[in-house]
Amino acid sequence: MTNVLIIFTDLDGTLIDSDTYSYQNAIPVLNTLKNNQVPVIPVTSKTRLEVETLRQSLQINDPFIVENGSGIFVPLDYNDLTLPKSNQWGDYYLHRLGCTYAEARQGLEKIATALNEPLQGFGDMSEAEICHLTGLSSDEAKQAKAREFTEPFLTPKKVTPERLNKIVQDLGYRIVVGDRFCHLIGAGAGKGKAVQWLVDSYQSARPDAKITTLGLGNSPNDLEMLEVVDSPVIVPGNKGINPGLSGKGWQVAPAPGSQGWAEAVRGVVLSPP
Incomplete structure (x- = not known):
């Protein structure tokens, strides 16, 4: 064998x-x-x-x-x-x-509504803003912004990870929680x-x-x-x-x-x- x-x-x-x-x-x-x-x-x-x-x-x-x-x-x-x-x-x-990027963006809007708090994803940011937040170069930020399935967003400071996870799961998504950014991904x-x-x-x-x-x-x-x-x-x-x-x-x-x-x-x- x-x-x-x-x-x-x-x-x-x-x-x-x-x-x-x-x-x-x-x-x-x-x-x-x-x-x-x-x-x-x-x-x-x-x-x-x-x-x-x-x-x-x-x-x-x-x-x-x-x-x-x-x-x-x-x-x-x-x-x-x-x-x-x-x-x-x-x-x-x-x-x-996972889901498509359009579905991830729609999911982020639903989560923001459920939290009653604005959430800022990569799709809401310019390349310059992403450079400032991540330390990436302009070319690297452009590549990082080219999402096809998921949406990174700034981790909300006033929401516990437990509450955020529950809302995300109830809406049919998954989330990877980080210190600076969360990643919204499809349930599968x-x-x-x-x-x-x-x-x-x-x-x-x-x-x-x-x-x-x-x-x-x-x-x-x-x-x-x-x-x-x-x-x-x-x-x-x-x-x-x-x-x-x-x-x-x-x-x-x-x-x-x-x-x-x-x-x-x-x-x-x-x-x-």
């Missing part, structure tokens, strides 16, 4: 350093994975345009999961998966788990669901193979992904493990960011069978 390893990874603070946005420490390991034909699949809150830019820089040609598990993009020329010809989205096959979306769909697709294409999955993340936003992979790895921040991921008993990378990512992956790829 053939053994097939698939790596699922968060980007910011995991494969990419939080402070410098560098991934140079991971390049040698990424090259080894590519030579060994090990898929490296980004699983991120970023948009398709943001991930496309990064994939070009990293020379990764595998599928990728965007906007918190709302959309799975598989290149049309990707030969490791057998997928239907329908649902073509540009140069990709798209499997959508999620990083764990998206990862599982891709694993099942790989298994269908290779029914005689034994598929093993490695997942790397750094925040509670990655929890659903880490729960469905065979080998979850927590990448710590500069101040240690995110409290939302502590106490899981999972492997912890030996260093923050891309250095820790590289060392953790190297330990799996180069370990004896």
Whole structure:
């Protein structure tokens, strides 16, 4: 039986350093994975345009999961998966788990009405405002604003996460709550669901193979992904493990960011069978 390893990874603070946005420490390991034909699949809150830019820089040609598990993009020329010809989205096959961007915008309006409080999403902001709030460059803000399935919005300060979650669920959506931004996503979306769909697709294409999955993340936003992979790895921040991921008993990378990512992956790829 053939053994097939698939790596699922968060980007910011995991494969990419939080402070410098560098991934140079991971390049040698990424090259080894590519030579060994090990898929490296980004699983991120970023948009398709943001991930496309990064994939070009990293020379990764595998599928990728965007906007918190709302959309799975598989290149049309990707030969490791057998997928239907329908649902073509540009140069990709798209499997959508979440809602459309229009539906996310409508949902944000409904939530604001239910809260009786204005909510400001990316669709309400200019690129300059997004640059100011996030520290992104103008080009990066333009890519971040190119939403296709979800709507980030400023986290309301006067609303408890519990109340916000209840209203969102009652309206048929899900939410990922952050310190600065929340992400409104469709009820069927999620990083764990998206990862599982891709694993099942790989298994269908290779029914005689034994598929093993490695997942790397750094925040509670990655929890659903880490729960469905065979080998979850927590990448710590500069101040240690995110409290939302502590106490899981999972492997912890030996260093923050891309250095820790590289060392953790190297330990799996180069370990004896």
